[in-house]
Amino acid sequence: MNRLMKHREVWLALAIVLVIVLVTLRFSRFAQPANLLTIFNDTSILMMLALGQMAVILTRSIDLSMASNLALTGMIVAMLNAAFPGVPIPALLALSVLIGAALGAFNGVLVWKLDIPPIVVTLGTLTIFRGMVFVISGGAWVNAAQMSPDFIAFQRTVLLGLPVLSWFAIVVAALFYVLMTRTPLGRSLYAIGVNPTASVYTGINVGRTKFMAFVISGAVAGLCGYLWISRYVIASTEVAGGYELTIIAACVIGGVSIAGGIGSVGGVLLGAIFLGVINNALPVINISPFWQMAISGTAILLAVVLNARGERSRGRIILKSAETA
């Protein structure tokens, strides 16, 4: 199965290269390193969010509230910055992760202790969190003029040739890689997705593991709340409206199985980058943004079909000779 996974990732990487080559034929500057780095930076937030979402989807759950969590955390941090410009950025960063994690923990407790299906829980909190944005802001915006210069400049600072935002994506991806492949929690996330019943019999606390997944996705959403607001330099009630679907799309394109238990950090990163490349490429070659949605949708369906085919070939080997071969 590992080899199949790799095949899928290779296939996805090739698709990305193909899109870049095709666009470059029409617009030669597209493939220049500077532009590719820009695309990477543009996609950073999506990559992080999709990784958080993957942790949840692996456990046969889904987190629809990520975008609302992001908007609420972003609004809180932005209002705090507007009111107390002196609060240092690292403190704001830590705060946004904490708020996000707390909101995720709220989802997680409902899933764990009350045993409500995750799709229902997060559909509820999607609306609640979004509603809270209205409540705390009174519907008003926090705009660039109200934000402190540090607040805006932090993620744009270039370190070793890359903006801080890109570095965040790289560090978060590395953390997820370690989490997924090198910790007992990561192993449990996969195990309960593949076979929840056997996981219970093995002594894994399935409820608590799901709770942890929601805390992780919430923490990532919170972090991205600050990053999003300071990137687009506006905190409004509409921030990231509907973005939860883009996050899930990146996961699915990246080979994460909605049925749980299957998915890799590399695949999800490529899935997010694929969407990022498409989004950047289409305006460049003068394709209407309306087509963008149809193309993203087609990519999702293609990815699902390919995943389904991958699943099907995993049969049982019954022949003795094949088993020992």
Add this chain to the structure above:
Amino acid sequence: MTDQPILTLSGISKSFPGVRALNDVSLELYAGQVTALIGENGAGKSTLVKTLTGIYQPDAGDIVVNGQKVTLPTAHSASAAGITAIHQETVLFDELTVAENIHLGHAPRTALGLIDWRKMRSEARLTLDAMAAGIDPDIKLRELGIAKKHLVAVARALSIDARVVIMDEPTAALSQKEIEELYVLIELLKQDGKAILFISHKFDEIYRIADRFTVFRDGEQVGKGMIADTSQNAIVQLMVGRPVEGIFPARKAAIGEVVLEAKGLTHPTEFDDISFAVRKGEILGFYGLVGAGRSEVMQAVFGLTRPSAGTLSLDGVPITPRSPADAVEAGIVYVPEERGKQGVITGEPIFKNVSLPSLGKTSKSGFLRMAEEFALARTYTERLDLRASSLSQNVSTLSGGNQQKVVIAKWLATLPKVIILDEPTKGIDIGSKAAVHDFMAELVAQGLSVIMVSSELPEVLGMSDRIVVMREGRMVDTLDNKGLKPETLVRLAAGIIEEQAA
């Protein structure tokens, strides 16, 4: 009633990888008569039912209905041939109304080809009234209890004009009163000229309503006859009548002090007042029919469910496992019956399956160490003679016997004191069975305590030091396995009274 059978099976064989489920079996069902199908668990009864209802295709043999040879490639063709089945747990649709359930697949249509609701409801009402069922055809099936659901299934059988009705342990989930009502209904079906195949483990039921019997053993038909001419003892003989086949490993009894002791374990609905003790170096067998509550007791010991009363102690210290993790921590592990669903994490490689409960041991300061995991998995899978190309192989590609070895290896790696094996050799091939048996002998020789839940008589008699027999959630007896006869166990488990059997 003629003497010609309505349905005749002859020479039916069906094999699965590693298992010959049915071997050249025959069966006749007669109109207006109940034929009981009797056999131990694993004798091939369910396979036969699935063959008759179009779910399995036989490898060889003929099915003749009303003198005409038929094939049953689908469940629909079976019902078209007039064969219908009422299962232990009714397979109807909870969210549909009673009338819809009765007519599903053959609903009356209007001239436009749409479902004729009015006619469907009135027909359903007629059928139900004829049975004196007292069920409103317009309510959802969900609102009915299991006994009433059976009535709906019977009504369905009547409405599709089935000629053959298969009842697969229909009384398993019913109360005594409901069972009586079911008997009345079976009489009704008999008068209607249906041929009934009645599968049950309970001898009192069989003697109450069956006219004929057919006995299966190990996938073969070993006897048949009229119930009225046959004693219960004779049927028990047919069921078990074979030498305890296969060689079980010889063991030296070096049984030590009590390790795990249960006193008065009780669950509100599943079992009552269960007490047992297993000693160091001992194999304690749990025998009983399927549904006797053995697995449920083990699940309580393993912390999956919580008993409402009773105590557990390990090495003399009281314990209350609240989760499997607690039980594993204390030194009790459980190899569940349903390997694929509860045992292995299919889709994950062997080494990850083995190391999963031991990750605390193989990881260091919160990080996994693959080399340690592989070493652990190698140690324990080699001891079990696991056949696989590599430890990274996906467990779903392994045979049943090898999957079982993965589950056992996983638990041995946690260094348990007590290992509970629930039907450890169910559905695995002879060679792997012997390996599992040898290994059990090795485990107790090393001072572990083994609890083995098994429905296979040779296994229980061949492996256990003592045997607890359970029936309907209660302990019947605890026996020393010295000169025990298989008939004794079957009688205790089936609730046949000694005088009757003598």
